Amino acid sequence: MIHTGRHFLQIPGPTNVPDRVLRAMAQPTIDHRGPEFGELGLKLLHDVRAVFKTTQPVVIYPASGTGAWEAALVNTLSPGDAVLMVETGWFALLWEQMATRFGLKTELLPTDWRHGADPAAIEARLRADRGHEIKAVCVVHNETSTGVVSRIPAVREAIDAARHPALLFVDTISSLASIEYRMDEWGVDVTVAGSQKGLMLPPGLSFNAISERALAASKHARLPKGFWSWDDMLKANETGYFPYTPATNLLYGLRESLEILSEEGLESVFARHARHGEATRRAVRAWGLEVLCLTPAEYSGSLTAVLMPAGHDADALRARILAAFDLSLGTGLGRLKSKVFRIGHLGHFNDLMLAGTLAGVEMGLTLARVPHEPIGVRAALDYLATAAR
Numbered sequence: 001m002i003h004t005g006r007h008f009l010q011i012p013g014p015t016n017v018p019d020r021v022l023r024a025m026a027q028p029t030i031d032h033r034g035p036e037f038g039e040l041g042l043k044l045l046h047d048v049r050a051v052f053k054t055t056q057p058v059v060i061y062p063a064s065g066t067g068a069w070e071a072a073l074v075n076t077l078s079p080g081d082a083v084l085m086v087e088t089g090w091f092a093l094l095w096e097q098m099a100t101r102f103g104l105k106t107e108l109l110p111t112d113w114r115h116g117a118d119p120a121a122i123e124a125r126l127r128a129d130r131g132h133e134i135k136a137v138c139v140v141h142n143e144t145s146t147g148v149v150s151r152i153p154a155v156r157e158a159i160d161a162a163r164h165p166a167l168l169f170v171d172t173i174s175s176l177a178s179i180e181y182r183m184d185e186w187g188v189d190v191t192v193a194g195s196q197k198g199l200m201l202p203p204g205l206s207f208n209a210i211s212e213r214a215l216a217a218s219k220h221a222r223l224p225k226g227f228w229s230w231d232d233m234l235k236a237n238e239t240g241y242f243p244y245t246p247a248t249n250l251l252y253g254l255r256e257s258l259e260i261l262s263e264e265g266l267e268s269v270f271a272r273h274a275r276h277g278e279a280t281r282r283a284v285r286a287w288g289l290e291v292l293c294l295t296p297a298e299y300s301g302s303l304t305a306v307l308m309p310a311g312h313d314a315d316a317l318r319a320r321i322l323a324a325f326d327l328s329l330g331t332g333l334g335r336l337k338s339k340v341f342r343i344g345h346l347g348h349f350n351d352l353m354l355a356g357t358l359a360g361v362e363m364g365l366t367l368a369r370v371p372h373e374p375i376g377v378r379a380a381l382d383y384l385a386t387a388a389r
């Protein structure tokens with residue numbers, strides 16, 4: 001079928017790239033060792049810190065988010081180190097599998113994939129680790145496979161309450177510039193992030209924001225590293241350069257997206273995402289369907305995972321919606337395959353884009369004969385109208 005108008009890319013990342021960012025990237029690539037690049041690099045490496053709410057160094061890799069996961073591990077840890085990870089969902093599991101491949105001794109605290117990290121369980125496990133074998137605690141802030149947010153300040157408090165020296169690593173790949181995040185205030189040691197979600201860029205850049213403690217740990221970490229070495233990166237970054245060829249045009253895009261975010265203001269960005277999350281959940285409930293996330297304090301402003309009624313396949317629904325309305329929704333990952341679909345409402349987004357997205361889902365539910373009440377869009381619109389900005 002020929003589709004007209006704009007495709008609706010409502011997966012929870014990659015997200016819609018603003019025209020301003022696309023135009024900013026459509027510029028000639030410059031000499032990455034020339035003076036113009038040095039100025040761009042210095043500006044970006046400084047300005048990007050605001051999004052993390054940190055004054056500490058942020059390094060930018062020409063890589064997807066998976067690379068930044070690897071960088072966090074290999075720069076700080078040594079073979080055989082114990083790492084405590086929380087299995088909030090599919091992405092947390094992938095990070096754990098990577099850590100295992102590096103010969104780290106990983107330990108997974110389970111969840112039911114409908115709740116975030118349990119600070120009490122983290123505290124109990126750390127208290128039991130009297131010899132301080134555990135060198136790092138890894139948590140995914142917004143678990144993109146479930147739409148559940150872990151409460152990072154409470155995790156920090158748990159580590160402090162246990163008087164444990166483990167470093168805290170947080171994956172903010174689908175929360176940065178969408179859901180409130182304060183690296184320094186929350187005492188995070190390494191923040192992992194990516195370009196293709198709240199930053200409204202194409203995939204291809206990823207980030208490590210690095211605390212002083214993490215940097216100190218990197219001085220005696222023995223896992224092998226080449227491309228990911230913070231030392232090489234930070235040294236080159238001092239003058240605005242990279243130790244290898246950077247993704248120059250994506251960096252032009254980053255300069256523009258940081259500008260867009262600062263025009264809106266981060267607090268407004270967070271409020272907008274929270275509001276779209278609430279409108280979406282109202283639609284889901286009005287349809288008579290269930291939001292996967294069970295705890296209001298852990299609701300995600302980035303995405304909503306919706307449980308299908310028993311006997312109905314989420315991927316069949318998604319395929320029907322894509323074919324009929326040119327709307328892409330997120331698939332269920334891992335044990336949630338076929339059971340949930342995910343509505344992305346993050347990044348470059350507004351009320352009418354959400355209204356269109358929810359209308360596509362509602363019509364799709366009818367087409368795919370999924371039992372529901374066709375009043376979800378109405379519920380969302382009522383909320384959006386009363387809570388209009």
Ligand SMILES: Cc1ncc(COP(=O)(O)O)c(C=O)c1O
Binds near residue numbers: 013064172174
């Ligand atoms: C929370 C989270 N962590 C890690 C990743 C992996 O990032 P990438 O696919 O960019 O390598 C993703 C990807 O969606 C993610 O959502």
